[in-house]
Amino acid sequence: MQTAAWAAACxxxxxxxxxxxxxxxxxxxxxxxxxxxxxxxxxxxxxxRPATIMHQIAKGYDEEQxxxxxxxxxAQSPQEAP
Amino acid sequence: MNxxxxxxxxxxxxxxxxxxxxxxSQAPLGKVVVVGGGYGGATAAxxxxxxxxxxxxxxxxxxxxxxVSCPLSNLVLGGSKAMADITVPYDALARRHGVRLVRARAVxxxxxxxxxxxxxxxxxxxxxxxxxxxxxxxxxRMAGMDTPEARAxxxxxxxxxxxxxxxxxxxxxxxxxxxFILTIPAAPYRCPPGPYERACQVAWYFKRHKxxxxxxxxxxxxxxxxxxxxxxxxxxxxxxDLIEYNPQFNAVRVDAATRTVEFEFGETERADVxxxxxxxxxxxxxxxxxxxxxxGRWCEVDFLTFESVAAPGVHVLGDSIQIAPAMPKxxxxxxxxxxxxxxxxxxxxxGEPVDPEPLYANTCYSFTSDREVVHVSxxxxxxxxxxxxxxxxxxxxxxxxxxEQEAPYAFGWARNIWADMLG
Numbered sequence: 085m086q087t088a089a090w091a092a093a094c095x096x097x098x099x100x101x102x103x104x105x106x107x108x109x110x111x112x113x114x115x116x117x118x119x120x121x122x123x124x125x126x127x128x129x130x131x132x133r134p135a136t137i138m139h140q141i142a143k144g145y146d147e148e149q150x151x152x153x154x155x156x157x158x159a160q161s162p163q164e165a166p
Numbered sequence: 167m168n169x170x171x172x173x174x175x176x177x178x179x180x181x182x183x184x185x186x187x188x189x190x191s192q193a194p195l196g197k198v199v200v201v202g203g204g205y206g207g208a209t210a211a212x213x214x215x216x217x218x219x220x221x222x223x224x225x226x227x228x229x230x231x232x233x234v235s236c237p238l239s240n241l242v243l244g245g246s247k248a249m250a251d252i253t254v255p256y257d258a259l260a261r262r263h264g265v266r267l268v269r270a271r272a273v274x275x276x277x278x279x280x281x282x283x284x285x286x287x288x289x290x291x292x293x294x295x296x297x298x299x300x301x302x303x304x305x306x307r308m309a310g311m312d313t314p315e316a317r318a319x320x321x322x323x324x325x326x327x328x329x330x331x332x333x334x335x336x337x338x339x340x341x342x343x344x345x346f347i348l349t350i351p352a353a354p355y356r357c358p359p360g361p362y363e364r365a366c367q368v369a370w371y372f373k374r375h376k377x378x379x380x381x382x383x384x385x386x387x388x389x390x391x392x393x394x395x396x397x398x399x400x401x402x403x404x405x406x407d408l409i410e411y412n413p414q415f416n417a418v419r420v421d422a423a424t425r426t427v428e429f430e431f432g433e434t435e436r437a438d439v440x441x442x443x444x445x446x447x448x449x450x451x452x453x454x455x456x457x458x459x460x461x462g463r464w465c466e467v468d469f470l471t472f473e474s475v476a477a478p479g480v481h482v483l484g485d486s487i488q489i490a491p492a493m494p495k496x497x498x499x500x501x502x503x504x505x506x507x508x509x510x511x512x513x514x515x516x517g518e519p520v521d522p523e524p525l526y527a528n529t530c531y532s533f534t535s536d537r538e539v540v541h542v543s544x545x546x547x548x549x550x551x552x553x554x555x556x557x558x559x560x561x562x563x564x565x566x567x568x569x570e571q572e573a574p575y576a577f578g579w580a581r582n583i584w585a586d587m588l589g
Contacts, residue, residue, distance in 0.1 A: 085217070086521045089509040092213065093526035096501050097579050100216075100586045108578035136565070136572050137543050141527050144545025144561030149525065 090149065091156045102157040103164060114160035121154035122147075195221045195515040196293035199282050201272040201451060203228030203256060205497035206484030207298030209504030209587040214296075215263045217512040225266040225290060226259060227282070233588055234326040236357065237497050237531075238580055242330050243323070244367030245375075246536035249331050254584045262589075272299075275455040277477040294511050296472075297457070297465075298483040298500065299449025300325060301356045304463075308444045309419040316422035320440045324356060336439045337368060342376040344438035349417035349427055350385040351445040354464070356485045356495045358392035359542070361385070361443060363532040366397070369405040370535050381408055382437070384415035384429065392494070393532060393542055393564060400534035400568045417442060448486035457482055464488035469548060469555050470520050471510035472503055481507050490555035493546060494528060501583060502526040502546075524548045524555070528562075531576035539572035540565040 091102070094113065098104050102113030113121060127133035128142035135142075145153070195218055200211045203226055211226040218224075233254045241247035259265040271285040275295065282290045303322065305311050311320065323333040337346065346368050350361045365381050372379040390397055390411070401409045419428035425440040447453060447463035457465040457474045465482040467474055469490060472481040484500030493499060510520040527545045534540060544562035546555045565572060 085509060085513060085518075086523070088217070089505060089521050090525050092505040092509070093502055095505075095586050096498060096527075096583050097529060099582050100212075100589070105578070105581045105585055108581045109574035110578040110582055136569075136575060137529060137541055140543045140561060140563040141529070141545060142561075144527065144547070144558040145525075 087152045087156045091153045094153065094157075101160045103160070103162065112162065113157040115162040116158060118151070118154040118158035121157055122151050125150040125154070192221065194223060195512070197223040197225075197291065198294045198296060198511060198515075199225045199227060199290050199292040200296040200298065201227050201282065202298035202300060202449070202484075203230065203233055204298060204300055204484065204500065205583070205587060206500035206504045207296065208233065208256070208259065209501045210296050210298060210483060210508050211265045212259060212263050212587060213505045213508035214511060215265060217509050218515070220264060222512060222515060223266075224264070225268055226256075227268045227270055227272045227284065227290070228256065229269060229271040230327065231269065232256065233584075234330070235497070235580065235584065236324070236326045236360070238533075239323070239326045239330045240360065240364045240367040241533055241536070243334050243337060243364060244370045244533075244536065245334070246370075252326065254588050256588065258589050272451055275451065275477070275480060277455065277480050280479055292479075293515065294479050294481065296481045296483060296507060296511070297449070297452050297455075297486065298504070299451050299486055301446040301448065301485045301495075302450045302453070303444040304447055305444060308417065308442065310422060311420050311442070311444065313422075316420065319422040320420050320425065320442050322443055323441065324360075324443055333439075333441060337371060340376065340379070340438045343378040344376070345380045345382060345436075346372075346439045346441065347382045347384065347427060347435055347437035348441045349415070349443060350383065350387065350391075351443055352386040352416065353391050354489065354495060355443065355446045357497075358494055359397070359530065359532045362390055362393065362397040363534070364441075365409055365411075366400055366405065366532075366534045369401075369408040372408055373405065379408070380410060381405070382410045382435070383412060384417060384427070384435065385411070385413045386416035387413060389413050392530075393540055396540040396565060396568060397532075397534070400538065400540070403568075404535060446485075448482070452482055452486050455480070460488035469506075469553070470522065470524065471514065472507035473510075481511065483507055490546070492544060492557040493555060494530065494544075496528060496530050498530060498583065499528050501587060502528070504587070522548070522550065529579060531572065531579060533573075533576065534568045537570050537573050538568040539570075539576045540568050541572060541576070
């Protein structure tokens with residue numbers, strides 16, 4: 085439940101359960117590879133991946149928190165059930 | 167369980183799997199009534215259904231037929247967006263998530279009996295109540311604004327709805343060469359950067375359509391309260407002859423007939439369009455219920471659950487609360503409150519422990535023209551020792567400068583947060 089609640093904070097910009105609006109500039113996270121999401125968080129925090137805002141947000145999460153949130157999004161279906 | 171709620175349960179399967187509150191049993195967990203369909207309340211209603219696995223009976227009480235967003239509403243004043251662009255219907259909350267919508271104004275809480283009374287006299291029982299009533303205006307601190315005529319002439323336009331469209335009409339009717347005056351109350355107030363964004367938007371409109379006109383800001387604060395260097399840069403680059411900024415001017419009296427505002431040391435200024443933001447406090451229903459324990463203005467809450475410190479079983483969200491350090495009164499933050507509260511209420515109703523360490527972020531975009539954007543961001547984590555939310559050191563920050571690059575992200579933010587709370 086804690087991980088679901090933490091991940092819900094990301095949903096504000098990235099869509100409920102990581103399903104972003106298809107025409108929105110903010111990318112979806114649902115169903116993305118957990119290792120890839122966690123690596124993006126590391127690279128945003130280190131500055132290896134440039135960003136407008138995620139470099140600031142990513143610095144607020146430690147490796148374990150980012151890994152748990154990444155795994156949660158990886159487990160979500162990119163499409164909502166009908 | 168009918169076919170629709172069965173499908174809905176499948177749709178929420180991802181959240182369901184992660185929520186111990188909804189493990190095996192399908193027994194109802196309880197009845198939650200949410201007051202206020204803004205960024206905090208609508209989010210709480212939807213996420214109570216998601217985190218509760220459909221087992222929490224959720225009613226949302228909201229008098230308006232549709233949601234109208236405060237974020238982006240300054241673009242309506244500037245003319246680059248219309249009211250329809252910031253309006254979202256509530257029906258998906260009922261259709262897709264099984265929230266019961268009651269279109270009414272909630273008027274009184276009986277925390278002892280655990281009931282909520284509506285304006286029509288109807289009484290709703292609850293196991294837990296979530297109040298997200300936004301801000302109300304402290305008219306007793308603004309002399310001359312006690313008549314309906316004054317309030318129809320001198321607008322605040324600070325809760326979207328019809329005043330935003332009405333203020334736009336005043337700006338359109340104003341002749342070129344006129345003066346728009348905006349007064350800002352001492353912090354805390356809803357949306358710290360909002361007034362300065364508004365000045366940009368009105369100046370953007372004047373620059374294109376009424377270039378001899380002026381925007382004059384009178385701010386009760388010592389200086390710009392949010393994104394100061396970025397707004398100053400935008401004003402210098404785009405609106406140097408249009409915007410005048412006067413800090414430390416606390417408006418105390420209005421003569422609506424002459425559109426004159428008086429400040430606490432006796433100075434007066436006259437406007438063609440006068441836009442007064444009065445001092446603000448928690449929504450009336452929360453104040454009347456005795457929940458505004460901080461100076462009679464804001465509601466103190468337990469940041470693990472958003473339960474009021476004054477009334478067990480009553481949770482308060484969004485702009486009404488006594489904020490934690492460095493926590494803005496923003497729509498994004500209210501959305502985060504709504505989810506934290508929903509997760510905690512789902513756990514409490516299931517007899518399970520609440521998350522001992524909430525962790526969330528704030529993102530706030532402001533438009534300095536129709537296409538240039540600045541942001542402020544922060545990450546907030548619960549501190550068990552201090553029993554409050556603290557901003558995470560080293561995280562968050564400001565845009566380096568106003569840019570067109572951030573505009574798609576700002577519009578994307580709006581699309582996704584509206585879908586997150588109402589879709």
